[in-house]
Each structure stands twice: as C-alpha cells, then as structure tokens.
Amino acid sequence: MTPKSSSPAIYLDYAATNPVDPRVAELMIDCLRPEGAHGNPSSGHAFGTRARAMVEKARQQVAAAIGARPECIIWTSGATESDNLAILGVARFHADRGRHVVTSRTEHKAVIDAFKQLEKEGFEVTWLKPGADGIVRPEQVREALRPETQLVSLMHVNNETGVIQDVAAIGAICRERGVAFHVDAAQSAGKLPINVEAMNIDLMSITAHKTYGPKGIGALYIRRRPPLGLRPLSFGGGQETGLRSGTLPTHQIVGMGAAFEIGERDRESDVARITALRERLWRGLAAIGGVELNGHPTERVAGVLNVCFHNVEGESLRFGLRELAVSSGSACSSGSDEASYVLRALGRSDQLAQSSIRFSLGRFTTEDDIDRAVAVVSREVARLRELSPASHG
Amino acid sequence: MTPKSSSPAIYLDYAATNPVDPRVAELMIDCLRPEGAHGNPSSGHAFGTRARAMVEKARQQVAAAIGARPECIIWTSGATESDNLAILGVARFHADRGRHVVTSRTEHKAVIDAFKQLEKEGFEVTWLKPGADGIVRPEQVREALRPETQLVSLMHVNNETGVIQDVAAIGAICRERGVAFHVDAAQSAGKLPINVEAMNIDLMSITAHKTYGPKGIGALYIRRRPPLGLRPLSFGGGQETGLRSGTLPTHQIVGMGAAFEIGERDRESDVARITALRERLWRGLAAIGGVELNGHPTERVAGVLNVCFHNVEGESLRFGLRELAVSSGSACSSGSDEASYVLRALGRSDQLAQSSIRFSLGRFTTEDDIDRAVAVVSREVARLRELSPASHG
Amino acid sequence: MEPEYSPTVVDHFEHPRNGGHFEAGEGVIRGTAGSVAQGTMFVLSARVAGNRIEAVRFEAYGCPHCIAAGSWLSERLVGLEREQLRAWRWRDADQALGFPLEKRGRLLILEDAVHSLGEAWARFIP
C-alpha cells in the first residue's frame, strides 16, 4: 500500500497534502473512464441523473462522517474556498447587523486573509493570541464577544503544529450568545471525531486532499435550522442552492465521499498506528539532543510533529534534509526570511521558528520511513552543529 | 472510442458537458495512482517540484492553445468561477474609476448573475440585445461605451444556440477605447481558432469539461502587459500570484492541459467530422417539417443545433425524446414554466422557446447516433402532432 | 430536474387510448377547452346513443400529464349520462394520475372540456 515515487524521498508531509488512497482512486478512475459517469449532474436525462445519484451518495457519506444532515453540505473547490465562503459570506450578509468578528493569529492563511479583507471592508477583527502551547482558551473567546459580534472562526487542528482547539467548548459559548461559529477542520477530518451538531458548529470547512481524497474538491457544512444567511462568492447556474454555482465535478465528489467514509471507518486504527509511529519518531529525534517540541505536548493530532532544532540554521537544515519531504513554516528564499507566523505567535524567536521542521505522518507511513528519517536528521544535525561556531564557542 | 453507458440513451448533450477523452483520462489516472504526482505543487521538496513541473507544463499547453503566454493563465474551478473572477474582479478593483459595464442578454448565467451582483453594488449595466439571429453587432458595443465604462463582457459561442460572436471586432473597439474586454470562451475552446492577443482579449474564461477534460477545473486568461488590476474572489495561500488561493489540483490541471493540447491539435478534423454529422442531423430533422433553426444559420459552431418544433408542446416533446440525452433551455417543472431567456431574447415566443431542443454533438458522436436520434424525433413529433388538436383544427 | 411521472401517466402518454376525433355527424358531440397559446388544450369528441356515451376520442396539446389525462378520461367517459358529465370533477383524474401540485390548474381545463361536452350534448338533444 505504500505509494512509491520515482523520487527516493521519504514523504513526511501529509499535513501539506495526502496521496489519494488507492480505494478512492479506483472509484474516481471508474468515473473518468468512457463508461463512467460523464453526465452533468444538473441534466435531467439518464446520464445526468446517474451522475446526480453519485453526487448525492457522496454528500451523504461526507455528512455522515461529520454528524451532519446531507442538505447541509455544499461542494466547493477546497478548504480555501470554504473558509472564504463561510467568513466573507456570513460577515457580508449580516454586515448591517454588526461589524465585529473574532478569529486567532494562528489560523490558516485562508482564514487570516479573509479576515484581513473584512478589515478592508470596515469590519473590526479581534485577533486572539493563543498561549505558548498554541491553545486559545474558550474564556478568551467569551471575553471577546460583543453585542455586535457576527462571527467567530477558529480552526480545529492547526496545520503547522497539530495542536487541537476545544471547538466544542467554544461552540457552546457562541451558541449561547447567538454568534455564528465557523471551524476550519481541514486538518481534523478523519483524524478526530467530529460532530457538528454536538459541537454547536454552524459552518465547517473541509477538503478532500488532507483525508486521502483528491485535490481541488472540498465542502462547507452550513447549519440549515435555523437558516444562516450567507452571500455567495460567485454567481451563476444556481447549483448547491445558489450558494456555489458551477458544474459539479462528479469524479471529484465521488472521491471525496469515499475518502471521508473510509477516513471515518478506519479512523481509530489509523490513529493508533500513526500515533505509535510518531512516538517512534519523537524518541529518535529527542535522542539527538537540543530539540524541542512546538505546541502543546498532548492536545495534538496523531500525525504532526513540529520540532525545533537548537543551534542549526534553518535553511541549511532544510537543505540538508532534502531526502525527506518535510515542511517548515519559514522560507529563507527571496530574501524575505520570513519565519512561521504560527510559531512566532507561540512565542518562538524568529531563529527557532526558522530552525523548526514539521514532520507529518499518514496512512502510508512505515516504520522504515521513520527510521530512515531519524537517521538522516541525526546525521545532518550533527554535521551542521559540528561546523557551527556556536557549538564550540 | 464511443463512450458506452449503462444507460441506452444517445448522448447529444456535449454542450452541457463532455465525457473525458480516454487519452486525457489515462494521464489523470497516472496522477491519481500511488506512484503518481501526489505532492503539493507549492511544496519545495521532490514530490512538490515534480507536481509543480506538471502544473507548469499544463499551463503551457493551455496557453499555447489560445495564443497566450503561460504566465497569463490562472487556474480556477471552472468557467463559472473564471467569469465571476473576471467580472467582479475587474469591476470592483476599478470601481472608483467608473461604474459602467456592458454585457448582453444572452450570456451564460455565470456572467448575467455576476453583472446582476454588480448592479446591487451600484454599477450601471448596459444589457445589449442581440438580433433575431443571436448576434450582437460590434457597432452596438461601440455605441454603448462611455468614458466611465470599465468592462465589456461578451461570450464567444453561445451555449444554447452555438452562435458565434465577432469577438475580434469587439476586442478592437474595446482596445481602442481602453476598456477591459472579457470573453466567456467555455463553448469555443477547441472548436474555433482563438488567439487572445490577435483578438485583443484582456480576460478569457475557459473550462476543461467542455473540451473533453475533467469537470471542476478551468482557467482565466488575464492580460499581463500592461497589467490589469483584479480583486480576488477569495484569499489565502497566495497561489496563482495571489489571484486564486488554494492547493492546486495536479491531476485536474494535467487533464485540462492535455485536453486543450489535443483539442487544438485535433480541432480541424474534429470540426470537419462534427459538421458533417450536424448536417446529417439537420437534414433528418428538416424532413419532419414544421421545424426551424434557432440562431444564425451560418455563424455557428459545428456541434450545436438548436431547433424549434412547431405544434408540439415542449415538455411532452422532451419526455417523448427521453431516449436522447438532449437539452432544452426551458423547464416546465416546478410550475415555473420558464422559457429559455436566450431564445426569448432572440424574439421567440415562450411557446416556441419551450418547444426547442438543443442537440449538441461531439468527438464521440457517430452516424448511428444521429440516425437513431432522427428516427426517435420523427416518431415522437409525428405522434404528438397526431394527438394535437392544433394539427387538425 | 425533470418532473416525475407516475407509471399510469407514462402508460397513457406512451399508449394513448382513443386518440383522434369523430367526424362531425349524427350523434357526434364535441367539447373543447383551453388553447395552444395557453399551453394546454383538450378536444373531446363523443358518439352518443340514447342517453349514454357510446365512444370517446380525445385530442390534447400539453405536457405528458395532460396527454395522459385526456387518454385516461376517454375511457372513463364511456357509459356516462349527460348529468354525469355536468357533475364531473377534476379530482378523479388527479387521484388516478397524480398531478403535481403546480399542474392542478391544467385539470380545471380538462374539467371545462368535459362540461363543454355536456353542453354540446344539451344543444344536440335539448
């Protein structure tokens, strides 16, 4: 089952994107073949109704995975679009009722930049600062709410650190105060149990490619009772109850449905296996010395380990580790030298933020991947420290 | 090569959507497989750069098919999004320079509804009315332009009638007057020669699924010299020079690239074959009697034939023809009885508009499909006319 | 989305009973309602013998529900007396064919056609 690549690199970048699960890929391939489901799901004829049935089945699969009713699921092109549709959509629709909105400093860019756009449109944004562990306390949210607050948006699992927010507690506060609550769950679907009803979530962004489905398809959960007003981002054929026009991509939707069904079915066993691998990785890295975990030690998702390496310059570390497909929030390139804003918000110095590496594991990661990764990191960190004036003094 | 379906229907609805060309499907399937291109094209590691190279190759393929430079192509989720990004993007960006925009009454809903949204935002829209042949004369555009006009949007080929607009002449007028010119070319790519530079097109919407590529991926051509200001519809990771954030779906983009390359390479032979089939269809239908072509008799794309049947009620005609996967702009369902706004704009009565059928042919249509379709239509029209009081009096 | 048709509607649409009309003449009456311009028109023609309808033909312009209703009705009218035509109500057809709510109005045109047939009969045998 391990995806092989023509590249010999070890893939530890599941938080960036996943390979498509072969079981999902087969269903998509069926759709793409000539005898597949090529009709337009909006067409009334036999080809259309066949495609429509596949789209609706997938809607049920996705809904079931997050405890929602199918009619609350709107297909989008991914979590970026879902985030924007939720945030810009709700804020613009209700702008005349109040122009205060709340989010945090460690959200994904799709959320941060949507809120920055709202600032340009005259909204006031409260940017909550998480603790050094990456966690936004529910009380911070309660204190930020005002009579004119329209929306709170907080992510479930942080994409850089893997830290989990207590969205249920925050949802309860928002529901009590009648404020719409949006959750970016791109990194948590298939990794944590999610129930939008029990968690009092009004809007939730999900994307297929972080759950072993295809890239370019996502969904927005929207509470329907009582209905939540939303202004669409774009206009047209009126698909998805007018909230998201455009021909529905059957093969993509079929892939997302299957990915979410499998993700929920295999969740517990996946999580157990991935947790064991992550612990193996952490033991190996900790043995190198001078390493520190970024984010809360236990309130974290199984597959993500964000580690900072003392006394090693970030760009050289990343280049030294290029056999590993890993990720870091920083980019020394093009002179911007910008450190991860997420790690900075957790209080890390620019330098430590830049010397941090996100290892993210997934369904197809093996023990061998982990052991080889530990060997590479140990070798490079030792080598770079050996060359460094800082190590000797 | 004829796509077979579990349904015995004859597919004559290519203008709604195309099956994926098997050559395109194979390339997409390669991407979806475990050994495929699963990296995030924005990641710097080997998996990412491999995916990025595929994305950039596809960008070149699409650019080459429309006479553009690759850096002028922005990936979107389809023509609906491209239309909205172009129209709302340009109008909102330049709103302080003038709030007058021009389009026609026979555009696709994605264009019409984007302009209706602009009306709500305080723009004045000139809705040009085409002639009975469906054509907007370039002079009409010239007369509509004002000093404060920011944008003209007109489609290349109409999706209901197949009528071709003289976008080159309109482009010349807009360029002369310094007004941005957007063209919805969803229905013309791979069917007509297109050269955005020669035609003075500033923005052009295209979508893969009308050109034998996958659904859910499209592109917007944006002139870069001199640069054209555009406000994005959504915000985030900053992909596509900040105009369209979100993880790039490699398999979809690879499919669109291949589809456009094949579309351009096979265009002349496809057009010749499809034109012959369409003429065969028209001969068959004309022989029934009491039929009329909708739209200009010669300024039309090869694959679309929109025909109105006198003395036959539309819904019964459509139901009678349900062995054929065809389309009609009207929908008697849900009591709305709404006739095609495109055919109405061409001066057809509600009733004739409702008794019109769009037959659309494509790469996989066979003579046998056409002959069987003619047989079915002849039989049903005769039968319904026979039952109709109008036929006898 | 295409409208849904019940099996009865499909059957009558596909195999209409008694389509056409009787040539005007002895014992033949004709009832009509609606118009093509309106989108729905029914023409009923019947041969009467004594005080009962002996045979019926229908013509219809309209959607599948309307064509099915004409066909269905043509069988139901046989054997009826004049008073029964006057008393005929659309609900019977609706029950048999399951018209969607938004198409109920069309059944009133059918009802008018039946009543018009009754009136023609009254003129014919005053």
Add this chain to the structure above:
Amino acid sequence: MEPEYSPTVVDHFEHPRNGGHFEAGEGVIRGTAGSVAQGTMFVLSARVAGNRIEAVRFEAYGCPHCIAAGSWLSERLVGLEREQLRAWRWRDADQALGFPLEKRGRLLILEDAVHSLGEAWARFIP
C-alpha cells in the same frame, strides 16, 4: 519555492573542506564576523608561517550558501599574504558560488571575517 543552489554550492555544502578550527597557539590567528542571532556567523582560523597563510579552518552558521562560502574560502586563503587579506573582496566568492541577489549581504559578513583575520595577524606580527 526553495532557493536554487549551484553545483559548487552543493558540493561545498555536502563536503565542506577544512571544517573546524585550530587550537589557539603559536602561529594561529582567528577572524570572526556576524553572529548566530543575526543568522550568519563565520569563524576563520589560520596557521601562518613566515608572511604567508599555511592552512585554514572555518566554522559557519548560516544558509547553504554561507557554509559553502566558508568552505570555498578556506581553500582560497592558503598562500595569501597579510596585505592580500586586507584587499580581499566579496566579489570573488560571489562569482565562484553564485549568491542570489538577496543574499549578497551575507558575503559582506564573510568579507568582514577575512579582514578580521588580517587584523588578528597584524596584532600577532605587528
């Protein structure tokens, strides 16, 4: 997007020449510039004999370009005289290694380290 590294940079990064330092002592001089906090730091240590440099060791903290530059430089300095250290300019390293524009600033730190080495030499043999 990851930065691009020339083959020379990759070679020196992967196989740094003369990494480390000489213990302080007779004929050993040391030049340093930059700091870890700044993101770039070079420490050069050289053994001089007569009026020429006999051997060089380097330590570097910084990006691959910087590490490669330290390694590359360690080979070039051998055989130089004191005046030549003072005259050394960053352009040579840039030409050899192809620093991207936005990293040129780092080469000035390297230049400072070379000059600092020259000054140490001056103090050592006044």
